[in-house]
Amino acid sequence: MKYIVTFIWALMLTQMVNFILNSLQGGGTFYFELGIILAVLITLTMYILDLMLKNPDEAK
Known part of the structure; x- marks a missing residue:
């Protein structure tokens, strides 16, 4: 669930x-796909x- 929320926030902020x-560059073509990839x-x-940062004891 936390990764779904992370994706939603990342999608909104990158868009x-x-x-x-x-x-700011003059309003050329808007690439929606770029925001999704990011x-x-x-x-x-x-x-x-x-x-990587998880404690090895928590992983078990």
Whole structure:
């Protein structure tokens, strides 16, 4: 569940940053896919960091 929430927040924030940076550059073509790819990468990074930083006693 926490990774679903992480993905939703990452998706919203990356789309917002993508829109703002696109607007600052003159409002060309908006690439929605770029925000989705970044959100997936952020979620995978959080998942990997969670696995790496877990206490070995908690993993059992």
